[in-house]
Amino acid sequence: MLDSTSHLNGAPFLKDENQGLYEPSPRFKNLAKVCEYSSKSNTAVAAAIPYFQEWREAAHQIKKYSLANLDKLLVQFECNMKARGVEVLFAQDAAEANRLVLEIAREHNVKSVVKAKSMVTEEMELNHVLEGAGIRAIETDLGEYIVQLAKQRPIHLVTPAMHFSADEVGQLFHEKLGEPYSAEHAALTAIARKRLRAEYLAADMGVSGCNFAVADSGTVVVVENEGNAGLSTSTPPVHVVLVGIEKIIPKIDYLPLFLNLLGRSGTGQKLTTYTHLIHGPAPGKKLYVIFLDNGRTKVLQDPHAWESLFCIRCGACLNACPVYRRVGGWSYGWVYPGPIGSVLTPHLVGLEKAGKLPFASSLCGACGEVCPVKIDLPHQLVHLRHRAVNEPSPMNSTFERLQWKLWAWAMGGPRRYGLAMWAVRIGVRMAKFLPWHPDKLGAWTRGRELPKVPSHSFRSWWQERSSKKGKS
């Protein structure tokens, strides 16, 4: 998959995985059930709070303001953190971020790294890079630990191993770790706890992401339930934070709002078990914060696309999406699945590679309805569709454009319209005599009957009625 020169460049876009978008797999039956349950209960939680809609609007405005002042806020954050002895670095792309991490690892003679969950490090494929340099990289979030052992990509933003049954985890732990087989959840969790404790205590460096980087106070905010982020970042002597530039918020006083939104939208919790507000290194420890661009500044060139950078990575849109529920995370080909993935991936990886993603949606709008920062995801999707057919991308098709031009011509007036509809009616009537249905017709009749063609159209009924009544 990765050749020796490209291994630094971050996660490749796996185009072939997109096939999964078109044909849902029965293996995701559990995923669908779990997502549906999560979405329903989280919606109920939100509905019970009278202020929830106000919160969403306030968060939306704050995120907008943050982006509008992004350069100033980054500098402010940097200044405040530096004053506490934190090293703040900037990486233009995944390759540079990987190089920076390797440099830090070399400087501190790092042999093993414990990692808390971070989507940005997935963009970088940091684990591969570290392994390539002879450094052990261990994912500590239980779900990430499982998919790492299985050498798979995560299936979901918040529950990475949702597609694994307990039996499958038991077999995995038995095969890869030599542990006695068990399909009991408590026993499996205990195995992970035992193994990972040893890793925490031996690790030379901890890597985490960052949910919010607060500019005015200089604070790195990390939320989690397992305690793995707390341990990964406090046991080793060095802690490296990887964070996207868009995660900045201006004021610490905005934090209670975001914490109240994030827990509930992500997992239906009031607050996650551990909410870390990190000011700087503890005495004797070293803290680095690396900001990653990796295509985010490109998004800022288009004011209509800004909203996609508001995302706080809660996963609510995934749970709500009827498409994601059935096709799972891998089909999106890159780091971010679901509706936000269909928007962010084309922006960050380019429409040329990911142009199909915005079309993998019925535009039902369930995602936009649940987004805690009110990203209008359906509007972002149609906006990207427009770009995809006009810029270099797999969806830019001269043939299709001609078809739509012809269609627009047919819709140009009542007579042309009448002609086109006459042809359609004939086609539908004849369809049952055809031995095989081509292309779009076949795509319809694959699972559905065609509608009956009635004896008259509405227009003809109206004409008759009008002439009877003497009206026009």
Next chain:
Amino acid sequence: MSSRDVILQRIRSGLTNAVAAGFGDLREPPVPEVWPRTNPESATLVSQFRTEMESLSGESILCPTMADARWQLAQLMQTAPWPRLGSLDRPLTRELTADLPVDRVDWVTSDWTPPQIEQLPAGLITADALLADTGSCVVHCSKATERLMCYLPPVCVVVARVNQLAEHLPAAWGPISKTCAAKDSQGEIVLITGPSRTADIEKILILGVHGPKRLVVLLVG
């Protein structure tokens, strides 16, 4: 030009488009209230805190006096059993452990190593504030050992006074905000809301995956 400057420049050029498109000149949004202040009575706060903790599978013990608290701690140590208790050195923890035999309490100082802390059967810490609406403990940890005491021992015991209870996070926010903004702050403030948990396998909830399996709050007063 450094990457820092390249990125900042790219941001600035992107933002000029925004100004042209009418997105510029936004005023700093006001700090939203989030939750209204209703200033409930102490008894209400205690009850709410305890209910929340229970729903999180945490344990809370109400001790009307310090003597009660000492007795409760002794009971905990006997029942578990914990041959010894590791504790951070604070006035409140000193008070709480005053009548325990000297060899039953290990005072965790900043030179303790992670493996040493990991060996403790239980750890005792204090909270800087408690949040009633979420059942949370607000803990300031400037030293590494203070952070580790929250996560490493399999049981985390928190001792706090009833008058440290706040209605919700906004009500307790003042001191938190101040510490975050202070130039000489080190380490972290952590909001601990129940014992460690995961639902990563089939969405079945399991406690104590990495952090403590048991969280016990001794509420004094």
Next chain:
Amino acid sequence: MFIPCYIDQFYPGIGEAMVRILDRLGVPVVFPAEQTCCGQPAFNSGYWEESRPVIRQFCKVFAPYRWIISPSGSCTAMCRVFFPHVDSSEEVLTVSRRVFEFSEFLVDMLGVTDTGATFPHKVTMHIGCHGRRELGVFDHPLKLLQSVRGLTYCELPNMEECCGFGGTFSVKMPGTSLAMGQSKKENIVRSGAEIVVSGDISCLMHIGGMLKRDPATRHIRIMHLAEILDAGIQPGVRS
């Protein structure tokens, strides 16, 4: 009236029912015969430039009218919400604002929740996503349905989930579209209804097509809300 092409050609009865209902309510109805389409299929496919002349034609045809009513949530959403994305000229914006979905017009503009209909059947309701989420049309069709005499309302489980039609989505991503439709079909069966009604016959073409394909569900009929609201009216009854 704005009668979408698929209703004009395949379900004229819906338009006819709408005319009769509005007639009874004393609303003067006109059908401008030069109308063709709102442009949604091209728009949703990203071909906005190609949809522009169709949108302009629409706005030209409907410019003289104060109220433009359509028995389709998705077509109405295209007009009211998405026209401005393609063309923000005054001519387009003026018309765009005046387009209303049929049930929303009855309830919000006319204050009518009872059309005097009788329909003694077991009916479940599917609410199209564009109507629900882009227009906020959710209570309106339910209120109207629940006023129909003799009707047994069967609640549809997981009502808020998309049926999988999504316009061209149904033929561009048929596997996923059918999987979503399958869930909707199962929920319809669970509701115990004999008839599925919606304010969007486009969704029902897909759902109905699947119901018809399966011998076990072939008996379940699809109907548009307007047809039910026009059913069993006693002569002389005014609501």
